[in-house]
Amino acid sequence: MKKLQKHKTDLEFSKGGEGKTRRKTGASRVSGANANPLTWTVFNPREGEFDVDLTKFRDGSDETGFVGRPALIYDLAPEIRIWTSNKAKSSIKKRLELLEKFFRFLSQFEVQWDSRVSRCLDVEVAHGEAFKRFLLEQRFGVGRKQETLRAVEAILNASRRRLMDGLDDAQTRLIWPTIESGNAPKMHRDVNPKALKVIYTAAKRLHDKSVEYGLEGNKALEKGYDPRGEIKDPETLESPWENVFNLSVLARERLSTRVLLYRDIDQDDVLQLNQCSQRYFSTPSLALMEQHSPSCRSTLASYMLVSFHTGWTDTVGAISVVDEDFEDCEDWYVDRSTSPDERNQRQSSVMILAKPHGIDTSSNEVDLKAIRPKTGRLHAALSFKNSRYRPYSVLRDQIQRTKHLRDLLRMLRWRYLAKERLRDQKRREIFEIERKLRSPWIYFNHKRKGHEAVGLLGVTEPIAATFKRYLTPAAIQAAQRRGKGHLCEDIERMTAGDVRDGFAAYIYDASGGNPFVTQHLLQHQSMRTTRVYLRQNRQIQNRLRTFRDMCKHFFEAIENGRDVDPTALHMAMSSSGFTDKDHQNLLDFRSRYGMACSNPFEPPTEIAPNHIAGTLCATQRCLLCRHGRLTAEAIPHLARRLAELLELSRSIPAQRFLESSFEIERQAILIVREETYPELGDAFNRELANHRRALTEGRALIFDEVPLGEVASEFKAFTTEGGEVN
Numbered sequence: 001m002k003k004l005q006k007h008k009t010d011l012e013f014s015k016g017g018e019g020k021t022r023r024k025t026g027a028s029r030v031s032g033a034n035a036n037p038l039t040w041t042v043f044n045p046r047e048g049e050f051d052v053d054l055t056k057f058r059d060g061s062d063e064t065g066f067v068g069r070p071a072l073i074y075d076l077a078p079e080i081r082i083w084t085s086n087k088a089k090s091s092i093k094k095r096l097e098l099l100e101k102f103f104r105f106l107s108q109f110e111v112q113w114d115s116r117v118s119r120c121l122d123v124e125v126a127h128g129e130a131f132k133r134f135l136l137e138q139r140f141g142v143g144r145k146q147e148t149l150r151a152v153e154a155i156l157n158a159s160r161r162r163l164m165d166g167l168d169d170a171q172t173r174l175i176w177p178t179i180e181s182g183n184a185p186k187m188h189r190d191v192n193p194k195a196l197k198v199i200y201t202a203a204k205r206l207h208d209k210s211v212e213y214g215l216e217g218n219k220a221l222e223k224g225y226d227p228r229g230e231i232k233d234p235e236t237l238e239s240p241w242e243n244v245f246n247l248s249v250l251a252r253e254r255l256s257t258r259v260l261l262y263r264d265i266d267q268d269d270v271l272q273l274n275q276c277s278q279r280y281f282s283t284p285s286l287a288l289m290e291q292h293s294p295s296c297r298s299t300l301a302s303y304m305l306v307s308f309h310t311g312w313t314d315t316v317g318a319i320s321v322v323d324e325d326f327e328d329c330e331d332w333y334v335d336r337s338t339s340p341d342e343r344n345q346r347q348s349s350v351m352i353l354a355k356p357h358g359i360d361t362s363s364n365e366v367d368l369k370a371i372r373p374k375t376g377r378l379h380a381a382l383s384f385k386n387s388r389y390r391p392y393s394v395l396r397d398q399i400q401r402t403k404h405l406r407d408l409l410r411m412l413r414w415r416y417l418a419k420e421r422l423r424d425q426k427r428r429e430i431f432e433i434e435r436k437l438r439s440p441w442i443y444f445n446h447k448r449k450g451h452e453a454v455g456l457l458g459v460t461e462p463i464a465a466t467f468k469r470y471l472t473p474a475a476i477q478a479a480q481r482r483g484k485g486h487l488c489e490d491i492e493r494m495t496a497g498d499v500r501d502g503f504a505a506y507i508y509d510a511s512g513g514n515p516f517v518t519q520h521l522l523q524h525q526s527m528r529t530t531r532v533y534l535r536q537n538r539q540i541q542n543r544l545r546t547f548r549d550m551c552k553h554f555f556e557a558i559e560n561g562r563d564v565d566p567t568a569l570h571m572a573m574s575s576s577g578f579t580d581k582d583h584q585n586l587l588d589f590r591s592r593y594g595m596a597c598s599n600p601f602e603p604p605t606e607i608a609p610n611h612i613a614g615t616l617c618a619t620q621r622c623l624l625c626r627h628g629r630l631t632a633e634a635i636p637h638l639a640r641r642l643a644e645l646l647e648l649s650r651s652i653p654a655q656r657f658l659e660s661s662f663e664i665e666r667q668a669i670l671i672v673r674e675e676t677y678p679e680l681g682d683a684f685n686r687e688l689a690n691h692r693r694a695l696t697e698g699r700a701l702i703f704d705e706v707p708l709g710e711v712a713s714e715f716k717a718f719t720t721e722g723g724e725v726n
Contacts, residue, residue: 004331010670016335025336027219027518033125033486036072036289037074037077038053038054038055038058038074038077039051039052039053039054039055040081040084040088040094042084042085042087042089042677044086044087044088044089045086046088046373047088047089048432048435049062049424049427049428049429049431049562049592050089051082052080052081052092054080054096055079055414057072057073057076057099057100057103058070058073059609061100064100064102064103064104064332065104065107065112065673066103066104066106066107067107069103069106069117069118070662071119072117072118072119072122073117073187075119075121075122075159075163076099076155076159078159078162079155079158079159080099080155081097083095083155087124088373095151095482096122096580098147098148098152099151099155101110101135101138101152102131102148102152104136105130105135108131108134109127109134112521113193115275116685120156120159120160120163121160121163121164121685123156123174124174125175125176127175127499128149128153128175128177129177130150131176131177132149132150132176132177132179135148135149135179136179141180142179143181144631145179146178146179146181149176149178149179153174157172157173158170160174161173163711185478189501189536189629189653190536190537190538191494191501191502191505191536192490192538193485193502194484194490194492196308196494196498196499196502197368197485198290198475198478198479198491199304199472199475199491199494199499200237200304200305200308200486201304201475201476201478202301202471202477203301203308203471203476203707204301204302204305204389205474206297206298206300206392206470206471206474207298207301207302207305207389207397209298210290210294210298210301210302210397211397211401211402213287213290213291213294213298213393214291214294214400216248216291216395217248217252217291217292218395219245220245220248220249220252220291221242221248221249221252224243224244224245224246224247224248225240225246225248225249226246226249226250226253227239227240227241227243227246227249227250230246230267232552232574235399237662239366241272241276242276244277244280246290247273247276247280248279248291248292248521249287250265250269250273250288251273251277251285251289251291251292252291252292252404253265254269254270254273254285254289254431255289255404256404256408257294258446258448258449258452258453258547259405259409259412259416259450259451259454259497260408260411260450260452260596262450263449263460263572264449270285273285274287274540277655283545284447289446290444292404292530293401293405293443293444294398294401294402294444295444296441296443296445296457296461296466297453297466297470298401298468299398299441299443299457300463300467300471301470302394302397302398303316303317303440303441303457303463303466303472304471304496304499304610305389305394305497306319306346306391306392306394306395306505306707307387307496307500308499309381309383309390310368310380310381310390310391310498310503310520311381311499311503311504311507311521312370312381312500313371313497313499313500314372314374314458315370315371315373315379315440316441316677317373317457317611318366318370318371318372318373318457319332319370319395319437319439319440320332320370320438320439320528321395321399321436321438321439321440322406322437326402326410326413326434326438328399328406330347330595332369332379332395333368333369333381333383333395334367334368334369334391334463335364336365336366337366352671363380363384363549364384364385365382365383365385366382366383366384366392367380367383368380368381368395370391377458377523379523393416394656398440398441402442403443404456405438405442405443406442407453408454409433409436409437409454411434411436412433412450412451413430413437416430416433417430428449432451433451433460433589435456436451436454436456436470438697439457441457441458442456442457443457445460456505463496464495464496464497467495467496472491472492472494475491475494476488476491477494481489482559500522500533501533502522503522504518504522504533504537505533505534505536505538507521507522508539509542512573513543513573515527515530515531515534518530518533518534533674534608537678546573547573547693549572549573549578550569550573552572553569553572553578554569556578565703569628570629571598575601591617591620591622591628591634593620593621593622593634593637593641594624594633594635594636594637595629595630595636596620596626596629596630596631597617597622597625597628597629597636599625599627600616600618600627601614601615601616601618603617603619603625603627604625604626604627607621607624607625622634623638623663623665623668623672624668630672630676632680635672635677635680635683635684635687636683636684636687637673638669638673638684639683639684639687639688639691640688640691640700641665642666642669642670642688643667643688643695644691645662645666646664646671646692647695647696648702649662649666669704
């Protein structure tokens, strides 16, 4: 029966994958009509076509130390092939490395116990226990050991279900043991923020240099010309080869020739170009080419600036700047400055009761967007437009700098597509060209020709290697030049991935130790993942310091006979600390709603735009203000405020109310009632009902000024006249 089943499996693969397994694999396909069932081609939308080869498991490998098991790998091959469909090349390589460990274990098991495993059905539960012991003796991490055990078990069970068709899962499934994780928390490596600041500054300087090169290249195109075949100027007797603008134009022509024609310009012209440019540049010809396309170093600097400001790693490389026709587009960001009224080409003006909240037509903010390759989820990050080193401006500069390279790639792509028949090699080249067209992180590679002369950061050159090659030395030189040599050791240890750790630490500190804000900006789905980023020794020390400050203030208040104020404790735990002046402000000032204020003389502009300096805040919308401090005595006042908001929502158009800041204030008051002071909920509700009756009967006024019955007419008058109350 086993031989018959094995024959069916081999027959199915000998048909080129046209059977049931071929339909399951989707993007995976076998090359040729009678192809080897242990080799096939996988297509991945991000990486193109690449080959998967399992022949080493059939023939054995001296390098990894295991003997070949043809029957076993033939049993497992169909399930491995199904799994590889649409997978990344790195994921497939990692899975095959796990399978190598299993084959190496089988070779060792056979020597020790004189028991050979030839087929998938020969594997038993005892082999799982022995495999677990084998993995525990290895030196890699517990997580990798768990992954190896689970992956091999899954492949074996899937193969057994196929080979033992007709039996239920309980009869075919192997139940292997598991490897338990340790209880000790995983610590994240410390990231020195001062060292990160030096690296960030070095990246800015490299980016500035790249922009300057681009400006010089544009000037050369306006004033220069190709010096080949030209004679001396009869008036100045100046050779055209002595003009740096002419040399720059020739360098651009050389770049285009290497990409489009797969060759260099005439060797005599190259020698003369290098000789003439030596008087201007230390690296002749290459510096001239950088005027028309960025180098790998400058592209890396721009890449890291975006990573510093967004906290993205591989997501930065996934930013696409072209549309489906590979033409330049603006889909990589969403402009926040466009309001709904501007989009509809009409302007409106309403009084403050219905003024839209959060829409600022003068805003210079955009939302960057990209799909992270690892998860397939859309990520977004906020950026300012007019800041030189923010992601939006950096990407704009990078797109402009790579425009010439992108035009050359389009010409190459058109040339390939114009041919009626394309070989597999040409198809792969087209895929590589299209991948480079999508990305802003391309650069000129002077060591290659054709489309390979256009490098893609993260593909042609790994991010980690280029970071160590270019940015680390530049940062070390900057640190030594500024007398910060003590940071060189930390800078040397830094990797490109540490930028995300530093971003997480900064957000956590800036948000007052709020892990939910950190989770949101890191765009994690699980808080457990965010905690791993915050598990650094420096972060733990900061939390212990904060706890000590809170305890110190707590016991000082008891010793001095004062009440322990939760607001004061919260301020004592903040980065700014809690001073005697803060304590006096909390004691002396209470708003009309009974809330305390840490700075009543300097309210935020968005809360009190017409504030007069040196006077107390007249707006006193404390629940929306960062200076406001909630107290228990504010509960009755907040109940009356909620009553006013509920009545207002019935008197003005619903859409206007929902777009106003009053809707946010209403939600904030409900949170206070439900979450902050739930024990005072009954008193809150009684005060709410009483004040709503008073407003309806005319015994109370909205904002202590306007009767409820006049709100609708006031609103109509203001919208008719086009006025706006600030």
